[in-house]
Amino acid sequence: MTLLPRSHLPLLRASGAAMLLALAACGDKNGTPAEPAPKYAAEIRRTAYGIPHIKADDDGGLGYGIGYAYAQDNVCLMAERIVTANGERAKYFGPEARGITEDAVPNLASDFYYRLINEPEAVANAWQQQPAPMRALVEGYVAGYNQYLDERGKGGLPDACKNAPWVRSMSSADMMKIIRRYAVEGGGAHLIEELVAAAPPGAAAPAPPSPAAAPRRGGASPIDPQYWQEQHARFGSNGVALGKDATENGQGLLLANPHNFWQGDFRFYQLHLTIPGKLDTMGASLGGMPMVSIGFNKDVAWTHTNNTSSHFTVHQLQLDPRDPTSYMVDGKSQPMTRKRVEVEVRQPDGSLATRSHDFYQTDVGVVMHVSDQLEWNRKVAYTLLDPSMGNHRMLEQWRAMNSARSVNELRDGIDRIVGLPWVGTIAADKEGKTMYMDVTVVPNVPLAKEKACVPEAFRDAAAGGVLVLDGSTSACRPDNDPAAPQSGIFAGASLPRLERDDFVQNSNDSAWMTNPAAPLTGFPSIVSLDAQQQSGRTRVGIAQLQARLAGTDGLPGRRISMPQLQGLLFSNRVYYAGQIMDDVLRACDGERQARAANGAMVDLAPACAKLRAWDRTANLETNIGFGYFASVWDQLYGSSLFWAVPFNVADPISTPRGLRVDDPAGVSALRTALANAVLDMEANGWGLNSTWGEIQHTERNGKRIPIHGGLYNYGIYNAIVSKPAAGGGREVSEGGSYVQTVMFDRNGPQAQAVLSYSQSVDPASPHYADQTGLFSSKTWHTLPFTEAQIAADATTKRISIRHKAKQAQ
Template sequence: MKLRPLMITLALLTPAVSPVPAAAADGSYSATIRRTEYGIPHITAKDYGGLGFGYGYAFAQDNLCTLASWVVTLRGERSRYFGPKAESDDPVRPVANLASDVYYKSVAGSGVVRRLLARPAPVGPSDELRRLVDGYVAGYNRYLEDTGVANLPDPRCRGKAWVGPITATDMWNNLLDLDRMVSSSSLKEAIAGIAEPEGPPEDKRPQPKPAAGSNAWALGRQATRGGGGMVLADPHFPWQGIRRFYQVQLTIPGVLDVSGGSLYGTPVVQIGHNAKVAWAHTVSHAQRFTVYRLALAGGHSYLVDGRAEPMGEQEVEVALPDGTVSGHTLLTSRYGPVLAVGQTDEAAYALADANAANLRAADEWLAMARAGSLDELRTAQGTYQGMPFVHTLATDVSGTAYFADTSVVPHVTDEEAKRCAKPSPVPGLDAYVLDGSTSSCLWGRDDDAVVPGIFGPGNQPRLIRADYVANSNNTYWMTNPAKPLTGYPQAYGETGTDLEPRPRVSLDMIAQRLSGADGLGAPGFTLETLQDTVHGKRNLTFELMRDDLLKLCRTHRSSSGPGADVREACRTLRKWNGRATLDGEGAVLWREFFTRLGRPTKPGEPVFSPWRVPFDPARPLTTPSGLKSDDPAVRQALADAVRYFQSNRIPLTLTPGQAQSYSSIPIPGCTEGEGCFDRVRTGGPLGADGRYPEVNTGSSFMMAVELTKDGPRTRTVLTYSLSANPASPHHTDQTALFSRSGWVTERFTAAEIAADPHLETVTVHGGH
């Protein structure tokens, strides 16, 4: 049905009282959009439909092209518009468009979304979420209709044939795909049976793919100087595409008032706070799926308990640019899709995804946003059990710190994993491979689980403290070193393993702040010292190896290789303070040396470990440490790094500010492997021009919030800024702020919003 005319009211100032628009006379949707500095929208409505309408309208103003492109992806139509061999717009793991289209057509054809929409909450969406989604779609379409495809402000999709209205089905498919992001959706080629397209030799080098990560701290009353709770959120998500965060405040007076980061195309806040509760997430390394080995019984059938079961067949057709259709037949099993890898005459393999039918996450985030205490947040998580792949760290005004891996994990006990284990069909596959020929290897069920086949809350790792909980994508066991967590199913991750440098530096940053050893003043966290701690730019591997490196420099004045005199490099590294700041002379040189340390010295040899002191499970916070300064491989790595700089006339004092950028703005920081807290990732290695490809992953929506009895005090920065539109004034304004380690002072209350001299207010009304 055609939308009714839009009514817009503009004002430069609003009263201190939060506006609550009445229902519009010409339609059922009504919302007020107030934008403060950096374009940050604050959406207010009297009901969920209106709130979704205002959010969809505001988001379309800033990022319509990104969502429009993703809708083409979700509909399996990329080959038609962009060609079957071009790379898809998946920011986490792009594949050929044809593989992407076959996968998404198969998801749509499976009917999973239709079945979930027919279910009541908590398995199906709540009425509130349904109204949010419908309103969001109407708001997005209202903006598109009023503006017109030919007049869109973003040149990336202006006038393009693939831009059009979206539907609620598109939104539900996006929410499902988010929940499947690290499971089915990351295995599109294996499901579709389409490999990467052939390319020229120069394209055959391993290409770094953006990967999701995160840091998060929940600080309790014993760790904060004010006695309340504090949260640091530092998700490391892609800087391009649909998995970017959008900063927003969503308000229904007396019902909901939440502010934070919301992933593109979703109508809820994933990381944020209200007046009394704050939370963050980090990506968990728990199992999300298992692979079942099918014992083939001839034809398209397989054995279960000695009886043959026929495979299902799904026909998928993908439209091509020339008007023809590419047809594909996919096989399915009782476990899930049959993979196109590892098949032999005797066996095939099927994917069983614990998030295959999970739409519960959005309702869980919505319920968390309404929570008035940590207990209510925990109740929300227990009700929906929909967190797809993340830990949760949270606190409230009382100063209680909470950690839990409430994510969706297939119910495979340690005993079952051992008893049912089969060889993996794909080397390096990080998942259980189980025997599919016996029903005794099916997933189990907990009585407290909301759906069968997953672990319930009683089996989930969790910790409640008065001091702190922290995670940087390490497993749960070192959430707080004073209380190691053990005894949970290995499906949630291993214990007693190497923490890796980034989690180690995270825990050390907290320890130094609590002791006052970091030079930031009296012990304990304030909002200001939390901000300073986060932007310290420490490089832990340099700190741990510096003394041995300088010993190497004193002992070996130069390498035997031609043109590899390391004396100047040693002087540069000796002067460097170990901080990856914009002006850190030595930071890039160290990265190039350190990354060479992990490479095999010869083809076929194992990865070389440069640590002088190996990891000791009894000393997880202090090992591994040191550098094997006497090892020829270490000296060779330094010589090779120096030779690369010298042969390309790159100064050894090259700084992060000179070498890495985003949209021409210099970006500080260093990489995951180096042990950097707010890490960055670039699109490839250091070029001969002394520059890395553009930063594509790293700190994204950073939030530091202090919960007080007088309300929240919050600082944020959206590293890549609010709008992906290169023509928008908010395309890089926060990026420039992030570059100089700045923060935005959040405006949360109506009075704070009204006091902004940059305030712009728009009231929008529309119909179904």
């Protein structure tokens, strides 16, 4: 017997392994060729409410599982998202039609814009800048989505896209286009019609935004600051993180309450992602994003709120008197670059025609046109510079957050990557640390440059964070910071953040009042404004937190439990009712009748009785008093009756408040508003015995599900937007979406959540309305996170998927 030296054993083992692989490749003992190892493989376990728990050995497999699972629930939504990002809506749906969300622009304008920003060179550049793991994730997602589509076939898809010509397999380029679309949501995507409306003086141009939607300027400023403030972000959110000085067990506790559209591309999707030993994170993602956007892992939980930073700059160009398509910079004429974009458009007879549009590009962005505000004439033109088009770091950013092991690690990753496009971050960890970071892609315009470069006519707007810069000098371009990951934006470390052991919060106001005990001040206007009146949601959130921690809310103790934090959201307290209702009820005293604006005499007694009985909430059982209050508020807000106690920078949570009703004229105006409110309720068809739950709803498969909550501007933390519906009532269009609370204890994260509109857009799916019922009843679902919790879920269904080698990539 010959013995080999120990040093030869590794070589022998390696040779043996190679031989086994070679034999396996040859086939089994009967000579049947062995099936090649799959390029991608994943396990998908679905627990209650259809939540997929996706496990894979690597990033490619994880993406593969995500793409497949998402297609199972929302294949039609993803197919249409691909159409939009490729600028093909007019080809399939006609030029004038719009998407299903209320802010959607005509298809033709949408197509021109997305063809512009998603030109092949830009998409290829975005792909080249993705780290290798992110490329694998995207390629896997594409393979998973395509495999599902291949298995079902067009004829096996849900009715919304069954056999539709616009459904096709996707590519990695499609995914990059979708990600780029998300990136510009805080900038250019808000101003599509304004960009498409721009044309040289005397040239034919598409019609600008309709007069009904167009802003009207007021005062000395040539632009309307309120209009431009609304271009910063479409959505709202609330977020609260509680630290060791505020929670019952001294560990972190988080509330996530993002507000998004209930239909369309920006719906959240719940999922749990695991690569053993590398990643284990759960929460929700924006549809189509192969990563958790808002969620938690075993060490840290986080959420996002849309911030008030401006993610673009406007530049006033001084034009060359000889040519309105050339502009002067440092005394020299520079030509604009004309970029022609062509799209196919479906005609009424079904045929296709090609339409083109010329965009004019400069070194400070694309020329735009806003009627009565920023117009292109022979002297000046205005451009939109959107640095988010250079942000290719979103996937990398969320991947770093998904795997963070503490608030500190989360902070460092955000500072390094600066990949969040338009959302600030609120986080808590198991050690009881909390943090708010307002670190997003923001043009680098420090205060000194703002003062030097904003023309006098636009300084009022600059005070509101909207910057129109002098485009005639290169000195007024955004600065470049070598510490930033791309040119023209602030470095992460220079942007607002606050770390606390009690609490941080944000409800879409600036970073200033993150915690009133430590105001964040002194930042450039484009980043964060201080000494500004706060919204009702900010005020009610902080007021309730302060009362709980002070022990003045009537509950025992001075610490906050998870049920109490959930109650802060679902109390549906109407904050502004507390500020003005005593004055409103004063107007109910005296004569029974009041004259409405149309001259009719109205009996106020029934309405006043309902207002007195109203509990000042927007719950399902709330009486019609809420409707009367809402009508009065809508009529009076901003009028001479507001406010009796004005905003006081030294008391920003309690001011402003009260109505100016100390004189007969004020009381008379308020009584007229009450009379108008009575007529409004009658016109709506809402009877005196109506409840809010009978009025506000969402309809699913012919069934009305009542929904609590109400509009942002009434100061309701649980913000819900609804629109008049056929047959009376109001149908929900946006608001609370993925609602999550996460508490850390000695057993790890204890998470409860509800997805208000449910996982799937397919009416035939069992997960089309199941969580909507939970939301209606304020029921929280405990999320199974550990292997034991997943195994204990009696509804768990498991599938293993393998990528089919025959499928082309």
